[in-house]
Amino acid sequence: MNLHTAAWPEVEAYLKRSKGIVIPIGSMEQHGPNGLIGTDAICPEVIAREAGDEAGFLVGPTFSVGVAQHHLGFPGSLTLRPSTMIAAMNDWIDSLARHGFRKIYWLNGHGGNIATIQAAIAESYAAWSMDGDACPYRLKSENWFTLPGVMDVCRSIFPVGEGSHATASEVSVTYYAYPDHQKSVEMSPKIAPEGRFADAADYRATFPDGRIGSDPSQATPEHGERIVAAAKSALIKDVKAFFGE
Numbered sequence: 001m002n003l004h005t006a007a008w009p010e011v012e013a014y015l016k017r018s019k020g021i022v023i024p025i026g027s028m029e030q031h032g033p034n035g036l037i038g039t040d041a042i043c044p045e046v047i048a049r050e051a052g053d054e055a056g057f058l059v060g061p062t063f064s065v066g067v068a069q070h071h072l073g074f075p076g077s078l079t080l081r082p083s084t085m086i087a088a089m090n091d092w093i094d095s096l097a098r099h100g101f102r103k104i105y106w107l108n109g110h111g112g113n114i115a116t117i118q119a120a121i122a123e124s125y126a127a128w129s130m131d132g133d134a135c136p137y138r139l140k141s142e143n144w145f146t147l148p149g150v151m152d153v154c155r156s157i158f159p160v161g162e163g164s165h166a167t168a169s170e171v172s173v174t175y176y177a178y179p180d181h182q183k184s185v186e187m188s189p190k191i192a193p194e195g196r197f198a199d200a201a202d203y204r205a206t207f208p209d210g211r212i213g214s215d216p217s218q219a220t221p222e223h224g225e226r227i228v229a230a231a232k233s234a235l236i237k238d239v240k241a242f243f244g245e
């Protein structure tokens, strides 16, 4: 069940059997010349929805804009300041907790969000700890791409040119989700450079087409389907363990 297509009596009934919810959390940022700007939101969303449908847990709306200041050199990229994201995540947590949700699982799709998600979780717990009260809920965050076994599948499909941004795997997952939005682009160079970056201007100068270390022209919906299947079973296992705690 998805929260945004449920009616409130359905949510009330769900809360009688489960206090858990999974929230996909991503980013809205350039993903190279053939990657969808919503890639980091789409990947956790499609994995969470397929897992939720199969295992019967509730999936929240996608928190689709994250911390991506380093991508602002490319048209279409959006960012939140880390402080804004911490505040927004805490408003989502407080709203869900008010209704009785006690296990909130954030399924992340963007490496640049990790530090801020951890800070948001610490902020949420700090409010209870400093008041001297026991926090009634538990928060967890995992990246879809670091769920057990997922990287092995990605590496076996793409032994060369997987890369670390605009990866062949993540673009494949979006092509599986949105086959009508595949883009055929000749990559030059074939495999993008690796390296580090600081701000948006530095990133654009270092990685002119937006990719880091990848050749996403290898992406196909069929590869994406295999990756989603692997991530879905790993997620179901992890969510069941967390909700059952």
Ligand code: NI
Binding pocket: 031, 039, 040, 109, 110, 165, 166, 167, 170
């Ligand atoms: Ni990405």
